[in-house]
Amino acid sequence: MVLYLAVSMSMFFIGAAGVVVRRNPVVVFMCIELMLNAVNLTFLTFARYAPSPLIERADSTWMAGQMMVIFVMAVAAAEVAVGLGIIMAIYRVRANVDVDEMSSMSG
Amino acid sequence: MDINALLPTDMNGWAHLGIVGSLSGLAVLTAIGVVAFNSPIRSALSLVLNFFTLAFIYFSLGAELLGITQIVVYTGAIMVLFLFVIMLLNLSADDPSQYKRDAKPVFAGIIGLVVFGLLATAVLAPLKAINQISAPDRNEFNPIGWGSPQAVGKTLFTGYVWPFEMISLLLLVGIVGSILLARRKVTS
Numbered sequence: 001m002v003l004y005l006a007v008s009m010s011m012f013f014i015g016a017a018g019v020v021v022r023r024n025p026v027v028v029f030m031c032i033e034l035m036l037n038a039v040n041l042t043f044l045t046f047a048r049y050a051p052s053p054l055i056e057r058a059d060s061t062w063m064a065g066q067m068m069v070i071f072v073m074a075v076a077a078a079e080v081a082v083g084l085g086i087i088m089a090i091y092r093v094r095a096n097v098d099v100d101e102m103s104s105m106s107g
Numbered sequence: 108m109d110i111n112a113l114l115p116t117d118m119n120g121w122a123h124l125g126i127v128g129s130l131s132g133l134a135v136l137t138a139i140g141v142v143a144f145n146s147p148i149r150s151a152l153s154l155v156l157n158f159f160t161l162a163f164i165y166f167s168l169g170a171e172l173l174g175i176t177q178i179v180v181y182t183g184a185i186m187v188l189f190l191f192v193i194m195l196l197n198l199s200a201d202d203p204s205q206y207k208r209d210a211k212p213v214f215a216g217i218i219g220l221v222v223f224g225l226l227a228t229a230v231l232a233p234l235k236a237i238n239q240i241s242a243p244d245r246n247e248f249n250p251i252g253w254g255s256p257q258a259v260g261k262t263l264f265t266g267y268v269w270p271f272e273m274i275s276l277l278l279l280v281g282i283v284g285s286i287l288l289a290r291r292k293v294t295s
Binding site for chain 1: 124127128131134135138139141142147150151154157158161164165168169170172173176177180181184185188189192193195196212215216219220222223226227230231234235237253254258259262263266267270274277278280281282284285288289
């Protein structure tokens with residue numbers, strides 16, 4: 001269990017460092033995906049090794065983590081579709097795509 | 108702290124540890140590759156490898172349906188979308204000379220390592236005692252097991268119908284939103 005959690009934690013922090021360091025918005029999105037997958041792995045590990053006894057439905061007791069992973073995947077798919085659409089829209093306005101230079105929304 | 112408590116006791120356990128350990132190393136290496144590669148297309152291919160490795164880690168956890176879903180959804184759909192956008196935008200590699208002028212990568216690395224160490228000592232240390240799998244494996248008393256399509260589907264359509272429908276609504280809104288964003292403005 002510790003091995004799985006260590007992998008998940010490393011992936012999450014590599015992704016977080018990538019979001020801070022990289023300038024290309026597409027790569028920043030990839031790092032966000034990396035973090036989401038790390039969280040998915042944590043959900044699955046806990047669902048496998050230490051499932052929650054809090055759910056009263058008898059047939060759902062072991063499945064809460066897997067359900068959450070499915071929902072995270074769906075949300076990630078929607079997020080990628082919308083986010084890449086935004087990047088395309090920004091690229092249409094200005095040719096240079098750099099996160100540090102996108103400051104038109106700051107107050 | 109006794110390291111022997113973490114090690115498996117039988118041959119089967121050693122094989123499992125070896126497979127999962129090599130998969131974990133590959134996952135971490137490809138994750139580093141996503142951040143470290145300069146060109147976006149190499150980052151994307153590294154991420155594809157990472158998702159494949161994660162799918163096999165899911166298999167080793169016994170979640171068969173989620174491993175297959177990981178391959179289909181992430182490496183099949185999301186990464187193709189990423190590669191498509193990279194090709195469409197014709198993104199070039201970052202200029203490495205830009206990175207030398209500030210210390211952001213160094214700060215990010217130091218802060219990440221410090222938080223990683225804190226969390227590892229705070230979270231991982233108490234969890235070392237949990238070595239036993241609690242979720243029910245497939246056996247003669249429980250034929251559908253834990254991560255099989257039957258088990259997941261049964262739970263998804265009984266106890267989790269309401270969030271499932273909400274997810275479908277969210278995906279619909281995502282489709283409409285991305286079409287609206289990608290639509291070319293009609294100028295008269």
